[in-house]
Amino acid sequence: GAVVSQHPSRVICKSGTSVKIECRSLDFQATTMFWYRQFPKQSLMLMATSNEGSKATYEQGVEKDKFLINHASLTLSTLTVTSAHPEDSSFYICSAGGAPDGSSYEQYFGPGTRLTVT
């Protein structure tokens, strides 16, 4: 099956700094990538959908200026948490796949990144 990687797997940063998380599709080209946030023992919450070469679409309530998403190529999307605060501490998961119009059902998930803001 298709493989999606995330880097780093865990990161600790100080309050007020920015941190970047990378999501790569290793053996296929992903026109669409998704970013999720997950709190302990809770479900995945979709933050945004990014399509290669265009601006990301953010879900209601997600601050686009705080969570910057860039999908520069068909194999790489990045999530930058700007001016991080302790409440941004969470588990962030990306997935890749699907067609831009949402017609494809295939999504392949990365292993996730645990962010801790001190």
Added chain:
Amino acid sequence: AQTVTQSQPEMSVQEAETVTLSCTYDTSENNYYLFWYKQPPSRQMILVIRQEAYKQQNATENRFSVNFQKAAKSFSLKISDSQLGDTAMYFCALKEYGNKLVFGAGTILRVKS
């Protein structure tokens, strides 16, 4: 709007026995997909099984099978011969054609030896 409901926050089962996880959903579409994902302690999301709504036959993957009741909008997962490695959080998910994947709240399954 598409919604997914998992009414069992936690369940436990004895090793080698069978357990069924419940899921109901709501959609106004006729074409959609249903999924069960497993999230073990490593937190890697793993696709367990997939069902296309237009198919009447229930999907089966080895020890995992579903009971898909389209009219009742029910999509339960049956795990036979439970193994310790099945311990995980299980998410039911729905994807309408052209729309995003929506997850249920999840069910924590513990397999006991």
